[in-house]
Each structure stands twice: as structure tokens, then as C-alpha cells.
Amino acid sequence: MKKTFFLAVLVLNGLTSFAQSNDEKNIKLFYKKALTDSKCYTWLEYLSNDIGARLSGSQNAQLAVNYTKTQLESLGLDKVYLQEVMVPHWVRGEKETAFILNGKVKTTVPICALGGSVATPKTGLTAEVVEVQGIEELKTLGDKVKGKIVFFNRPMNPENIETFKSYGACVDQRFAGAKEAAKLGAVGTIVRSMNLRLDDFPHTGAQSYGDLPKEQYIPTAAISTNGAELLSATLKNNPALKFYFKQSCETLPDVLSYNVIGEIKGTVTPENIMVVGGHLDSWDLADGSHDDGAGVVQSMEVVRILKSFNYKPKNTIRVVLFMNEENGGKGGAKYEEVSKQKNENHIFALESDSGGFTPRGFSIEADDANLKKIQGYKDLFEPYLVHSFTIGHAGSDIGHLTSKAIVKAGLKPDSQRYFDYHHAANDKFDAINKRELELGAATMTTLLYLIDQGGIVVN
Amino acid sequence: MKKTFFLAVLVLNGLTSFAQSNDEKNIKLFYKKALTDSKCYTWLEYLSNDIGARLSGSQNAQLAVNYTKTQLESLGLDKVYLQEVMVPHWVRGEKETAFILNGKVKTTVPICALGGSVATPKTGLTAEVVEVQGIEELKTLGDKVKGKIVFFNRPMNPENIETFKSYGACVDQRFAGAKEAAKLGAVGTIVRSMNLRLDDFPHTGAQSYGDLPKEQYIPTAAISTNGAELLSATLKNNPALKFYFKQSCETLPDVLSYNVIGEIKGTVTPENIMVVGGHLDSWDLADGSHDDGAGVVQSMEVVRILKSFNYKPKNTIRVVLFMNEENGGKGGAKYEEVSKQKNENHIFALESDSGGFTPRGFSIEADDANLKKIQGYKDLFEPYLVHSFTIGHAGSDIGHLTSKAIVKAGLKPDSQRYFDYHHAANDKFDAINKRELELGAATMTTLLYLIDQGGIVVN
Structure with missing residues (x-):
């Protein structure tokens, strides 16, 4: 209770700036929550073992849409909805x-x-x-x-x-x-x-x-x-x-599918949107626990952790579970298309699509000023052994986003084992370590929180 | 060929100091060698799958002594020998x-x-x-x-x-x-x-x-x-x-066993000894691939890499495969006892006994001056994503060493999965990733090389 109160007080005390020491305390709470009271591993177990492989257009992909929508609805977000998207339907x-x-x-x-x-x-x-x-x-x-x-x-x-x-x-x-x-x-x-x-x-x-x-x-x-x-x-x-x-194998007619979206409305600049996401579809040879079940449940965990502390973000936080990253990228493209139509402004997008291994840092798409700003948070990540903040590809799904001033980041887990499993029949739940998955979620929560608090540099 | 020549030239050019840029180049060669032409994974496969569990006093422990001695002999070191030690013999x-x-x-x-x-x-x-x-x-x-x-x-x-x-x-x-x-x-x-x-x-x-x-x-x-x-x-x-x-279970009479030791004689101050090692014995429930087959073969790989470049160390480098770390520590104690008798001077000891996972840094036992000196090498490790250089327990086997001015370091691999396997029936070869094992060996080689080149601070 004390901890919930602590964050609530922070919020009540004003959202414009916090001492670094409060950031330290809050980040500690995020990691503690992830390591002692997470849901991501249980969610992934369901996605992987109860549903299984989720290739775009398949029945399992639809089951994953239904399941994650229901789970997001249970978190008390301000809004949970599906976004229609036509996807390819290739069968082996x-x-x-x-x-x-x-x-x-x-x-x-x-x-x-x-x-x-x-x-x-x-x-x-x-x-x-x-x-x-x-x-x-x-x-x-x-x-x-x-x-x-x-x-x-x-x-x-x-x-x-x-x-x-x-x-x-x-x-x-x-x-x-x-x-x-x-x-x-x-x-x-x-x-x-x-x-x-x-x-x-x-x-x-x-x-x-x-x-x-x-x-x-x-x-x-x-x-x-x-x-x-x-x-x-x-x-x-x-x-x-x-x-x-x-x-x-053959390619069947395109199928109606969905991005799954949940939202916590911003309290200061709700028109500024921060996306956190992974992709719901997987290849068909295994349940895709690393690619990208991990990214999906970590993104869901980020908003769960923030909600659990009753965190009131300055900006609107949107968790987006993209459909069809693997063979078409239609979900990412559709999200951007709709966002453009609505004249939405994204200031930050965070993707997890590099496996559920121990987080090592972030791969960042930003100009110099924003890169330096993020690198300025290094000391806050040091206790969690998250060290690497470098320019690099942030993610395919958020790659579609074109807001004028936007910072993009991809969670960078340890990559040594990733290609042992990537798109193969052994990318299964037993290849996931619970703690590594949770540490990734906490690391994502931390960056999202810091950017929500500190904003981005707009030239 | 060019690369061998490069290091040989460095050595001929004088051993007292190298520009940082040469360190960078040499370290790159160490990592390349480890990642493209290692033996550690093959050695571990033999230790794990052909020999198996190696509890002190068991026949398998003796087979591991024989095997690693033979393998060290194949590396062209200046000396390879066994050191007698009586060990407990407990059977399940x-x-x-x-x-x-x-x-x-x-x-x-x-x-x-x-x-x-x-x-x-x-x-x-x-x-x-x-x-x-x-x-x-x-x-x-x-x-x-x-x-x-x-x-x-x-x-x-x-x-x-x-x-x-x-x-x-x-x-x-x-x-x-x-x-x-x-x-x-x-x-x-x-x-x-x-x-x-x-x-x-x-x-x-x-x-x-x-x-x-x-x-x-x-x-x-x-x-x-x-x-x-x-x-x-x-x-x-x-x-x-x-x-x-x-x-x-029961405890049988003590058994004669051995530490396995190999040596490259120093060319400038051969009386100063640098130890690199792990422990040969394991528990009996599995083949102990992480604990500590990994440390054994990584330590052997360190001297193999250095020999492959015809590196002539300033100080004597000794690879020590300790017996009986798990249930007695007799090998570490015996090594120190003999060393004391011979009035040997150890300046550095490096142990790998925390699993064969991706290396994250070192756990260091040193005074402030030497800690700072090692932390001064951080930039050289950065390209290899090795970031953590902090005070902490370096290793049980080298824990026995009591030379007056000695720096001790333990390889610090990613620790998230370690206790999934530690001392249990699943600590088997299939839990080892070849690249992670090799990266650990290269990281150890790098620190040993830097300390051989730069020395330690003696007050």
C-alpha cells in the first residue's frame, strides 16, 4: 500500500519534474513489481501452450487477438479496442x-x-x-x-x-x-x-x-x-x-484480422502519444515464444505495472499488439495509416521484438539531442545491468510511424541465443526464462516512464 | 598468418608498453579467434558427454584429470603437470x-x-x-x-x-x-x-x-x-x-586426486605468476557443464588463444584446473600450500565458476588503486558488451591465495539462468550455448592480457 501511495503522491505533487532520487525509487518499484508480481510469464504460457503458433490469417492468430484483448480489458485501461487490418494468408x-x-x-x-x-x-x-x-x-x-x-x-x-x-x-x-x-x-x-x-x-x-x-x-x-x-x-x-x-504451400485470399490496442489517457498532453508494442503473429513452425510472444506480453506488462501503481502519465500511453509483422507488416502499416487520418502525434514508440532474453539496453532511432537525453538516463539503468544505448534499428512495426518529432527505441535483449530459435520449431515456451522476460518488461517500463516524465527534445 | 605476425611483432617491439590502439587490435583478435576457431566447446562436449559427472574421488574425476592434462599437453605450453591432493569421497x-x-x-x-x-x-x-x-x-x-x-x-x-x-x-x-x-x-x-x-x-x-x-x-x-x-x-x-x-549416501576414505596445471613461462618477470582457472570436479547429478565444466574449458581456451598468437607474456601464466571445489576445496587449499612452500608470488588470479553464459563483466577483489586500474579498461571491453567491473567475490579456488599484492577477479556471466541448473540434474551440455561460452573465454583472455601488459599497482 505504501508504495502505491508513494507514486500517487508523486503524481499529485505535480507532473512537471521529479528529482532524480524519486526516479530511482520509482524504477526500483517497477523492477520489484516485475520480478515478484508479474503476469507476463503466465500470459505467455497461455499464448504459447494453449494457443500456439499464430501465423497471420490463421484461427490461432484470431484466438490470440481475442485473448490479449480480454486480458488488456482486465487491466482497467481507459480504452481497449481492435483495429481492422487485412492480412495475407499463406499456409504451409x-x-x-x-x-x-x-x-x-x-x-x-x-x-x-x-x-x-x-x-x-x-x-x-x-x-x-x-x-x-x-x-x-x-x-x-x-x-x-x-x-x-x-x-x-x-x-x-x-x-x-x-x-x-x-x-x-x-x-x-x-x-x-x-x-x-x-x-x-x-x-x-x-x-x-x-x-x-x-x-x-x-x-x-x-x-x-x-x-x-x-x-x-x-x-x-x-x-x-x-x-x-x-x-x-x-x-x-x-x-x-x-x-x-x-x-x-499456397497463398489463400487475404483475411480480416486485427491490431489489439489499449490506452491510458495522458493527463497533461493527451494529444502526445507514446506507443509500446510487439507483434501478435508468429511463424507457424512453433508457438513463437521469443518471436514475438515475449514482446507482446512484455508490452502488456508495461501498462499493467504502470496501472498497478495508479500512475497517471503526462502523455497518452498506447499498447499496440501488431498483427502480421512476419509476412507483410500490414498491422504496422495500418496503424500508421489510421493514425495519419486522425492527425495523431506520436512522440515515442517502443518495440520489443528481439526475444525474451536478459535486457542489455535499447537500439535507438533518434537525433543527437534525443540520443544524448536517453543516454543521460544511463546511471538510472546501471543497477539493473542495462548498459547499451546506441543508434540502431528500433523495430519493424513502429518503423511505419512518421510523426515529425518522434523517438523510437527497440528493447535490446542479449542476442547470443536468439538465432538458435528464430522462426524455427524450437521457439517454444521452454526456451523462455521467467526472470529474463520480467527484467525486459521492467526495463521497457523504465524507459517509457522516463520519457513520459522528461519528454523528448523537439527542434 | 598476418595476425600471428602482428602480435609477434608487438612482442619483439618490446613488452613494456603498448599504445591503446594496439590493445584494441589484439583484443579484437582474441574475440575473433574465440568465435571462429575455438576448442572450448569441443572440450566441454567431451568432459560432459563422454566423461560426465565428476564428483571428487570418483573414477570420472580421474578421467577428467587425464583428459585435460592430455589436452593441455597438446597446446605446446612450457610445462604441464599434476599436483597431488587428497580429496573427500562421498557417494550418493x-x-x-x-x-x-x-x-x-x-x-x-x-x-x-x-x-x-x-x-x-x-x-x-x-x-x-x-x-x-x-x-x-x-x-x-x-x-x-x-x-x-x-x-x-x-x-x-x-x-x-x-x-x-x-x-x-x-x-x-x-x-x-x-x-x-x-x-x-x-x-x-x-x-x-x-x-x-x-x-x-x-x-x-x-x-x-x-x-x-x-x-x-x-x-x-x-x-x-x-x-x-x-x-x-x-x-x-x-x-x-x-x-x-x-x-x-556415505563418506568413504579420502582418495588421491590432482589439480591439473599448465604453464607459459614469463619473459620479463617470470617470478610473478598469473593464475587462470576453474574446477574440474562437479556434483554427481549431472555432467556439470555450467558448474564448472565451462570454467575449465574457458581457462584452457585462454592459454590456447594466447599460444595461438605466440604471445610471450611478461609474467608467468598458469592455468590451474582445481579439484574438489564442490565438497571440500582441497584443490585450492593444496595449490596455495605448495605455492607458499615454494615462496611463489602471485600477482593476479582469475576464476570462471559462475556458468557459461554471456559474459557481463568481472567480480573483483582488489584495493582501490587496482580496481580503478581495471575500471580504466572499460572502453576496451565496451565493443564486446562487457560492462560490469565491481568489487565482489572472485572465486572459491583462488580464494585460498594469500600473496601480499594480488588482484583477484571472477568472470561474471549473466546470472539469470544459473540457478535453474546449479547442482541439479539438468546442468548438462545442452544448456550451454557455444557462443556464450566462447565470449566468456575471450573476455577472460582480454583481462589476463591487459593485466599482463599493464601490471598491477603494488603499494
Whole structure:
């Protein structure tokens, strides 16, 4: 009771400025609340184990909309509502099969269709394989890939400390490899999974044929890193080997879905909006506990923590659970579209979409003045071992926001294990540590609170 | 080749001082080597999966001595040798059984004997239970625990960001609970596992009867956190319930074992010794991949990395794989004893015994001047996201060292998951992430290198 009172008094005493020592005390309360009395882990357990995989357009995605809306309604926010958005509806179909045909030796390897891919012929597809390290090398080959399967095998660079950097430098072969190979007459592509580890999980993810005419679409799949190593080694001995794969995925008509939105109205400048969010959809191979169940429940926890202290924000705080980040980004785009129509002004947006691991800091999109302002809060984060406040990509969903003066931040959890799970069948609830998830939520609450209190620099 | 040459040139150019920019380059090489061409993960796989649990005095502990000695010999160090040490030999015997007897309802719960405990009678032990939150509360009960089983149920405090702090504030009930309960006439003790998570793993660990006469020893076991919650809840409804447990552990005569030591002779002040180490022994319930297989292979990797660059240290670098940290500390004590006899001078000791997770910094035992000196290296660690350089416990094995001017440091990995595995049956190889392990080794190499180059402050 005493603590609730403490924050309430702060609010009553005036919202314009607080001594740093009060910030320290309040932040301590946020972390204590998250570590001793959170709901995020229970929410995630439901999303992951009771609902499961939530690919856009699926029934599970709709169940996740219903569930999170109900849970947000239980928090006593000022408003909870759904925002309509049409989303793609791609389905995997039967489990894929693939093998290497090395003379008479047939070796099965784990693959999965990439999101948005077309199917192979019903009996599968067999062709010789051309291995390349990326799209650039592919382009030098010209006609040589005609009638072949192009095998993109550039691994993620293990030297980068931040694994997202290695992902960013590799993912083009997954996203655009099929399109580029199709232009040269290839009949299919196989892409090394975006995974720093050697294991047997194929990792799916978005791909796009761009503006290719539909009749030129070719099937594309990811192969596990162990499978990629095997295929590459076998190719060295026998460049004439053949690869077989079969997949029956297809794109169905778009489906009506929703962003789930909750709001605490600002008490001083309610017209200034601060967004905190993650994405509700996941890939279909697992329940997506890290990507992005964690971000969803952490964002919900942020407003739960603030409400639990009866915190009255200066600015309007909006929790947004975006639909369709994985294969279309339609939810983020729709949110921005509606916001534009309403002439809304966003001053801050915070996204959690990098896994539920121990929080290390934030990846920030801001001008120098605002970056420095956030870096000025470093000492307040130090007791919680949150150290990194650097310029970088904040998040795909909030990437759509275009308010004139807006600061964006992405929670930056420890990234070492993220690509062990990313878009693969092992991104499941048991890969989540409760405390790490909670620490992330408290860290997000803290930054949102500090920016609500301290504002942003507007030039 | 170029890189080897680079460091060799540095060495030839003189060992007294290097520009910061050279440190930066060398540190980059250490991390690159660790992340792209390490052996630590392969070594750990052998220790964990081919050898397995390595409790002091066991055949596996001897296999680990043999294996690591052979591996160190392959590194081209100046010297590799074994140091004799007599160690306790406690064996668990048959798997323990335990149940709550609540009237006619019998509920099995997971327990494990604590290290050093005596057995129950062959048919087991049944008694009423008195729950306490710790030794202090126990002492207030006096005679009331006579003939009873004392149940120590103080949980680890979830509020601390650093989980070792919560461990330190709780572990007395495991280490000394039985001794104190025996003094008051209790017939046994059951201790809540030192685990922040609610799960079904009982966590073993050292306990001591101190100077109690042997005939007063009472059996003591850990219960899983879920088991502890159930026992506590059931007790509230029925304070007269009984608890049954059976264990057949015993302490056999001491066994001859070894510390494994490797050395790179110093080129400027070889009489000044820098130790880097971890402990070879583990508990018996699992292969101890985090505790402390990780520390062992990281310490070996440190000297491997330095040797791979043909680094010529100013001071003598000694990798020490200590025996018997878990239940006796005899290896650490013996190392110090021999060192004293030889009048050796240690200037620095570095231990890794806090798990193989992402490195966050170091826990340092040093005077102000040396602490500041180490904190002066912060910027060099920043690119590797290693941020925390604070006063704290450095390590049990190096804790024995008493050289007059010595700086001690313990690698501080992220601690959130550590007590999920500590001393339990799930501390296995699959709980280790290769990159996190490698980053720890590179971080240790970096500090050792900087202190070798920069020396310590001697008053």
C-alpha cells in the first residue's frame, strides 16, 4: 500500500519534474513489481501452450487477438479496442520432404518452405544444384543456373558480437534469393537457415518474388545448417548430384484480422502519444515464444505495472499488439495509416521484438539531442545491468510511424541465443526464462516512464 | 598468418608498453579467434558427454584429470603437470525416495541427499515436520524440533538483479541447517532447493556438520522448489503430517586426486605468476557443464588463444584446473600450500565458476588503486558488451591465495539462468550455448592480457 501511495503522491505533487532520487525509487518499484508480481510469464504460457503458433490469417492468430484483448480489458485501461487490418494468408500444407541424391545414395535433409513460397509440383522437384554465397555471386553465373536449383549457403558471420548484425548481412538471400534466381531461369532455391549454430532445425521466414509475373515464381525453402553443410560437402565431391524437394504451400485470399490496442489517457498532453508494442503473429513452425510472444506480453506488462501503481502519465500511453509483422507488416502499416487520418502525434514508440532474453539496453532511432537525453538516463539503468544505448534499428512495426518529432527505441535483449530459435520449431515456451522476460518488461517500463516524465527534445 | 605476425611483432617491439590502439587490435583478435576457431566447446562436449559427472574421488574425476592434462599437453605450453591432493569421497548410493504422508494420502516428492550427508536408516526415516524460514527461526524453537524433521523453506529473493546475491543470502540453511537442527535434537532436515524457478529438480550442494560428534549427524536432503511449495501448503492444512525419506549416501576414505596445471613461462618477470582457472570436479547429478565444466574449458581456451598468437607474456601464466571445489576445496587449499612452500608470488588470479553464459563483466577483489586500474579498461571491453567491473567475490579456488599484492577477479556471466541448473540434474551440455561460452573465454583472455601488459599497482 505504501508504495502505491508513494507514486500517487508523486503524481499529485505535480507532473512537471521529479528529482532524480524519486526516479530511482520509482524504477526500483517497477523492477520489484516485475520480478515478484508479474503476469507476463503466465500470459505467455497461455499464448504459447494453449494457443500456439499464430501465423497471420490463421484461427490461432484470431484466438490470440481475442485473448490479449480480454486480458488488456482486465487491466482497467481507459480504452481497449481492435483495429481492422487485412492480412495475407499463406499456409504451409503438408510437411516438406527433401533429399540429396548422390548417385544411388539418397540422404534426407530437413527443410521448410519459406513464407510466401509457391509449392513444388505435386510429385516434387528434382534438379542439379548450383551453390552460391549470395545474390551477387548468383548474378555472375547468368545462364548457368538455368534449370537448376540455386543453393544460397552464405553463413551468418560468427565474428559480430551482436548477432542481429550478422542476420542483417545474410537475410537478403532468404528474402530475395528466389526472385533473383527465377530471373535467371532457376527452377527452385534452397537457402541456408539463418542460424549461427549447427543443428537440424530449418528456419523459415519471409521471402518475396517482388514484381515478377506469377508464372515465374519458383519454390523456395530453407535447409537446416547441418543440412547445408552436408549438401555443400557432398557437392564438392559430386557437382552433378541432384536435390529433390516437395512442398505444398499456397497463398489463400487475404483475411480480416486485427491490431489489439489499449490506452491510458495522458493527463497533461493527451494529444502526445507514446506507443509500446510487439507483434501478435508468429511463424507457424512453433508457438513463437521469443518471436514475438515475449514482446507482446512484455508490452502488456508495461501498462499493467504502470496501472498497478495508479500512475497517471503526462502523455497518452498506447499498447499496440501488431498483427502480421512476419509476412507483410500490414498491422504496422495500418496503424500508421489510421493514425495519419486522425492527425495523431506520436512522440515515442517502443518495440520489443528481439526475444525474451536478459535486457542489455535499447537500439535507438533518434537525433543527437534525443540520443544524448536517453543516454543521460544511463546511471538510472546501471543497477539493473542495462548498459547499451546506441543508434540502431528500433523495430519493424513502429518503423511505419512518421510523426515529425518522434523517438523510437527497440528493447535490446542479449542476442547470443536468439538465432538458435528464430522462426524455427524450437521457439517454444521452454526456451523462455521467467526472470529474463520480467527484467525486459521492467526495463521497457523504465524507459517509457522516463520519457513520459522528461519528454523528448523537439527542434 | 598476418595476425600471428602482428602480435609477434608487438612482442619483439618490446613488452613494456603498448599504445591503446594496439590493445584494441589484439583484443579484437582474441574475440575473433574465440568465435571462429575455438576448442572450448569441443572440450566441454567431451568432459560432459563422454566423461560426465565428476564428483571428487570418483573414477570420472580421474578421467577428467587425464583428459585435460592430455589436452593441455597438446597446446605446446612450457610445462604441464599434476599436483597431488587428497580429496573427500562421498557417494550418493541409491536414488533417494521421499513422500509426504498427509493422513492416508501419500505424495511422492523429488529430493536428493546433500553432499556429505549421512544416510537415513535402511528403511527410511519418518517424522513430523517443522517448517522454518532459516537458522535464526530454528534457534527460537528450541526443544520443539526434537524428534522432528526440520524443513528449511526460505526461498531465494527474486528481487535481486544479481542472483548470486540471493544465493548468498540463502545458502546457510543448506550448508549449516543440519548441524544446527541436530543440536536441537531434530532427526533430519529437508532444505528448499537453491533455485529461483519453480520446478521439479532437487539441487544438491555441500553441507557440513561442523564439529558435531559423529553420532549426532542427521540425514539432510534438498527438495525441489515445487516439492517445497507443496510440502509447505500441505503443512498449513495439516501441521501433523509426516514426511518420509530414504537415502543411502556415505563418506568413504579420502582418495588421491590432482589439480591439473599448465604453464607459459614469463619473459620479463617470470617470478610473478598469473593464475587462470576453474574446477574440474562437479556434483554427481549431472555432467556439470555450467558448474564448472565451462570454467575449465574457458581457462584452457585462454592459454590456447594466447599460444595461438605466440604471445610471450611478461609474467608467468598458469592455468590451474582445481579439484574438489564442490565438497571440500582441497584443490585450492593444496595449490596455495605448495605455492607458499615454494615462496611463489602471485600477482593476479582469475576464476570462471559462475556458468557459461554471456559474459557481463568481472567480480573483483582488489584495493582501490587496482580496481580503478581495471575500471580504466572499460572502453576496451565496451565493443564486446562487457560492462560490469565491481568489487565482489572472485572465486572459491583462488580464494585460498594469500600473496601480499594480488588482484583477484571472477568472470561474471549473466546470472539469470544459473540457478535453474546449479547442482541439479539438468546442468548438462545442452544448456550451454557455444557462443556464450566462447565470449566468456575471450573476455577472460582480454583481462589476463591487459593485466599482463599493464601490471598491477603494488603499494
